[in-house]
Amino acid sequence: MxxxxxxxxxxxxxxxxxxxxxxxxxxxxxxxxxxxxxxxxxxxxxxxxxxxxxxxxxxxxxxxxxxxxxxxxxxxxxxxxxxxxxxxxxxxxxxxxxxxxxxxxxxxxxxxxxxxxxxxxxxxxxxxxxxxxxxxxxxxxxxxxxxxxxxxxxxxxxxxxxxxxxxxxxxxxxxxxxxxxxxxxxxxxxxxxxxxxxxxxxxxxxxxxxxxxxxxxxxxxxxxxxxxxxxxxxxxxxxxxxxxxxxxxxxxxxxxxxxxxxxxxxxxxxxxxxxxxxxxxxxxxxxxxxxxxxxxxxxxxxxxxxxxxxxxxxxxxxxxEFNSDIVPDSAQSLRTHTPEEEIAMGPACWLADYLFRSKAAGFFIPLSGGLDSASTATIVYSMCTIIMRELEEGNETVKANVLRLWSAYHPQGSLPTTAKELCSVILHTSFLGMAKQSSQETRSRAQRLADAIGCYHLSVDIDNIFAAQKDLLTQATGFTPAFRSDGGQPAENLALQNIQARSRMVSSYYFAQLLPTVRKRSGGGSLLVLGSGNVDECLRGYLTKYDCSSADLNPIGSISKVDLKSFLRYATTALDLPILSEFLEATPTAELEPITVRHKPLCNFIESQILTLPFQTRMISDEADMGMTYAELSEFGKLRKEAKLGKFGMFMRLSHLWRDKLSIREIADKVKRFNHYYAINRHKMTTMTPAYHAEAYSPDDNRFDLRPFLYPPFYESWSFKKIDEAVARIEEAEKKK
CATH class of the missing domain: 3.60.110.10 (Carbon-nitrogen hydrolase)
Structure with a gap:
């Protein structure tokens, strides 16, 4: 043969x-x-x-x-x-x-x-x-x-x-x-x-x-x-x-x-x-x-x-040719991973390569107690488990990189024995809270997740930074802004929320630069700041520009909220992190207003377009505030990018796909709402953190999704008029049935 x-x-x-x-x-x-x-x-x-x-x-x-x-x-x-x-x-x-x-x-x-x-x-x-x-x-x-x-x-x-x-x-x-x-x-x-x-x-x-x-x-x-x-x-x-x-x-x-x-x-x-x-x-x-x-x-x-x-x-x-011991290899089955395993491994290996090749001292994550930052931290922990597995298999390249990171805090030549030990020298996290805004639940969740994965964690309040920034306007103009719960207008409320969000970004970089020095790391060094904005929130602009979505790298920036929830559910058992079930059960809240009256921040609006919203109860969910589910956001993203549909085409496609669960007018409203917020928040994507590419509908401005960032008002557009016309015709036809 x-x-x-x-x-x-x-x-x-x-x-x-x-x-x-x-x-x-x-x-x-x-x-x-x-x-x-x-x-x-x-x-x-x-x-x-x-x-x-x-x-x-x-x-x-x-x-x-x-x-x-x-x-x-x-x-x-x-x-x-x-x-x-x-x-x-x-x-x-x-x-x-x-x-x-x-x-x-x-x-x-x-x-x-x-x-x-x-x-x-x-x-x-x-x-x-x-x-x-x-x-x-x-x-x-x-x-x-x-x-x-x-x-x-x-x-x-x-x-x-x-x-x-x-x-x-x-x-x-x-x-x-x-x-x-x-x-x-x-x-x-x-x-x-x-x-x-x-x-x-x-x-x-x-x-x-x-x-x-x-x-x-x-x-x-x-x-x-x-x-x-x-x-x-x-x-x-x-x-x-x-x-x-x-x-x-x-x-x-x-x-x-x-x-x-x-x-x-x-x-x-x-x-x-x-x-x-x-x-x-x-x-x-x-x-x-x-x-x-x-x-x-x-x-x-x-x-x-x-x-x-x-x-x-x-x-x-x-x-x-005549050696009976030389035989062709037999056919084998294709080996593939589940999407949850892909999230656990792909971004983790990407981060490991970046960490090893950049020679950084580790990572820093502002850990909010919410699902997104928990996902980022879990991916880093997954990275540590992969690294430990490679060490056990004798990977010399990985060993050399681990020695660089580990020996900065431990005796030369020693190595970690568990992923948790390795995580203690690589990952640094901090809960950056406010005394009046932050709940004990989120503070506790962040601390217990940090304990579970073994990272270096701090719990810090940024009230003094917030007060100093707030007073700056008063010193300059004599005007004192107030939260809505204290009688302030929407513009004041939004500005005060954004001070907190952006202060967290500045504080994150401050900690990232000096924590290795604080920990007496041999040779000093600085940390790479990791962001935690998911693809759906980026797509809709449901974030504050230059808040903690601004970072050095974002391992989840091209992953949907639906997939992140599935990943955390998987990691609960696969990585032995039962604490993650609490993140899945918790109601998302940004905690940017006094604890007496709480609603999601107005970060989904651009600062120049403040809309008056009614008071909402504390702990309102992201989906209720956006007026659409994360699954619907993913659907919009795929229709916009992969199916190449405009606003009217998107409506016509969804009038068939969603006809069994929504009325034609509700479908039209959701299509308009999505495209309106996409347009007014598109400018945010021009400055977004480089994100691991995981989805074809990623709105990453770098080269995956080249679009303008100054749009005409879509509520006055021809496409929306055509949607209204189609809704009227469909409703008229349904009446005649």
């Missing part, structure tokens, strides 16, 4: 970390060779890191990528195996996102990406990739031409045996099989290269990807990868980055080896490993047998004629 051992990998690359990226590539090659692999493929743009963004426009990135490639080509430890390495190239003045196919120091083919990710794809759910900002698509299937290897040093040219190689959509014809390549986005295009490559006789197809995590999306991506060979047959190697490479995205790995639509090996989706190589023994004869149908043969006759690069190298080992 003609068997081949092949390898692919997840690499935790870091944008512009050229030497670190090179070393991780070399380590993956070493592991692949150790397993007797004949072929190794790696992630897209693995040499500079996929997430270089506008740095890809710099010639230095291409220059340094060639320098790193030369180091790999000249390293004899990387010889004896066929390599597929991702990096940018410049050809005749045009930048390409390319694969370098090489063996024994010789470049066989430069395979540029045919089709670029510009508007996203099925698996990435409309995420705004901008590859055409940096690269040009090759866009010429089955076409090749000469590439002058001017960037290679003389030592590499000696190995090359010439000063040029082929660039283009070609294939490698080894002595016993044929290998083709496609890159990430190309898999998701309607007419993917793997179709033509299969018909051209390629038994092996590699796919090097830079795919990021979104909740509930992995199975969609995997289904497309499996379908690539279920229909065409073949051996498919999928590689991906894994981790935070310097941006909001978490690349979620899941390297795979698939044969004829069945999974033979699968890597982890979430991990702190720098290098994870998966290997499988696969059979060429399985592929040949799978492709014997006459209909495939008829199409193969007219398949595109590819330029074939001859390679005198057998991927199958002769000594394995």
């Amino acid at each position: 003609k068997c081949i051992v092949v390898s692919t990998c997840n690499l935790n690359q870091w944008a512009l970390d050229f030497e670190g990226n090179r070393d991780r590539i070399k380590e993956s090659i070493r592991i692949a060779k150790e397993r007797n692999s004949s072929l190794r493929t790696g992630p897209e743009l693995e040499v500079p890191g996929y997430g270089c963004l506008d740095h890809h426009l710099e010639l230095d990135v291409i220059r340094h990528s060639w320098e790193m490639l030369a180091s790999i080509l000249l390293d004899e430890a990387c010889h004896g195996i066929l390599l597929d390495i991702g990096m940018p190239v410049l050809h005749r003045g045009t930048r390409y996102n390319a694969r370098i196919i090489c063996k024994d120091g010789k470049i066989l083919l430069i395979r540029p990406k045919l089709y670029l990710a510009q508007e996203g794809n099925v698996a990435e759910t409309r995420f705004k990739y901008r590859e055409m900002r940096y690269f040009t698509p090759w866009n010429r299937p089955a076409y090749c031409e000469e590439y002058e290897l001017r960037e290679l040093p003389e030592a590499c040219l000696k190995l090359q045996g010439s000063k040029s190689c082929l660039i283009g959509d070609g294939i490698i014809e080894a002595s016993d099989c044929t290998i083709g390549a496609e890159t990430c986005e190309e898999l998701f295009t309607p007419y993917s290269p793997h179709n033509s490559l299969s018909l051209a006789g390629c038994e092996i197809i590699t796919n090097s990807s830079g795919s990021h995590h979104e909740l509930r999306k992995l199975d969609t991506r995997i289904a497309l990868i499996q379908e690539a060979t279920r229909k065409c047959g073949g051996i498919y190697l999928y590689a991906n980055q894994q981790g935070c490479d310097g941006d909001r995205l978490y690349y979620d790995g899941c390297a795979m080896i698939i044969v004829n639509g069945t999974i033979r090996a699968q890597g982890s989706q979430f991990s702190l490993k720098s290098v994870e190589v998966i290997s499988a023994t696969v059979s060429l004869e399985e592929v040949w047998a799978y492709r014997t149908s006459p209909s495939r043969g008829l199409q193969a006759i007219t398949a595109p004629k590819y330029e074939r690069v001859k390679l005198e190298f057998k991927l199958s080992k002769s000594e394995h």
Whole structure:
């Protein structure tokens, strides 16, 4: 039986970390060779890191990528195996996102990406990739031409045996099989290269990807990868980055080896490993047998004629052919995580990468006693459990980072033994309360959660800061603002609430900068401030600008309230934190007014548009105050972003989806209310904290959701008039039934 051992990998690359990226590539090659692999493929743009963004426009990135490639080509430890390495190239003045196919120091083919990710794809759910900002698509299937290897040093040219190689959509014809390549986005295009490559006789197809995590999306991506060979047959190697490479995205790995639509090996989706190589023994004869149908043969006759690069190298080992111990790996089931597990692991690994790579002293969270900040703290605790698991498995990179954090407070060389111990040196929290506003319930919940996870916690009142800021206006103008409960007007009430909210942000940064010094941390250092605004509140603007939603990072900024509740329910048992059940049962309240009369702050209005609201009782819920549930907010977000519906289209869609639970007029009112508050609060998103990207409908202003932030009044808009007209017509039709 003609068997081949092949390898692919997840690499935790870091944008512009050229030497670190090179070393991780070399380590993956070493592991692949150790397993007797004949072929190794790696992630897209693995040499500079996929997430270089506008740095890809710099010639230095291409220059340094060639320098790193030369180091790999000249390293004899990387010889004896066929390599597929991702990096940018410049050809005749045009930048390409390319694969370098090489063996024994010789470049066989430069395979540029045919089709670029510009508007996203099925698996990435409309995420705004901008590859055409940096690269040009090759866009010429089955076409090749000469590439002058001017960037290679003389030592590499000696190995090359010439000063040029082929660039283009070609294939490698080894002595016993044929290998083709496609890159990430190309898999998701309607007419993917793997179709033509299969018909051209390629038994092996590699796919090097830079795919990021979104909740509930992995199975969609995997289904497309499996379908690539279920229909065409073949051996498919999928590689991906894994981790935070310097941006909001978490690349979620899941390297795979698939044969004829069945999974033979699968890597982890979430991990702190720098290098994870998966290997499988696969059979060429399985592929040949799978492709014997006459209909495939008829199409193969007219398949595109590819330029074939001859390679005198057998991927199958002769000594394995009659060895009964060498058998193909059997098919296995797909391993996926629940959404709750994804939240527990994805943002946690993203935070760990950020903490390790930034060399920060830890994290600070203003812990309010509410569900959102509890979710952020729980994610950090989940991060600590993942780190401890990696320590137990012997992860040396993680160990070095833990030693840096732990040794700042403990004897050199010692290590924590539990996640709770580790959390005590990483996470710092504070309840920033007011003597008259803050309830004992929220203060107690914050303290008991901090005790449960082991973090360093303070309970502080900010009354003096509030009083000083309030008196500033009185000193300047003679006017003394008052809460509504004391006879103040809505504008006064809102201003006094916002003083508290914004004072908490300033206080958080003050504590974050000095708590390591207070704790006598060796070397001092400062903490990264974590925010806790969820995606639904960001979408509606249900927050105070420059309050504790302003931070260094926000691990939950792209996660819905509904999902956060499910996550905390899961973490209650999975992380053994029964205290979280109290957060789930508590009524949300911001506690920004005197305790005698309490309602949600007017932070959902812009300061220039104060609306008179009736007094409300204490402990009013967020959903009652917003006039819509969090589940409805999620629905609005998906219709606006994913379904690409405007205000009228949103109403018409919901008139069918919600007809059994709401009247047509109630649906119209909710649509108007959502769009009104979205418009008047859109400006808040321009300054929001960088958030972990987890949902396709994220309103993150960075690049996921590019919109104006000055809108005309929607209640006077043509769309709202059309909604009113439709409501009248629908109600009239219902009367006639």
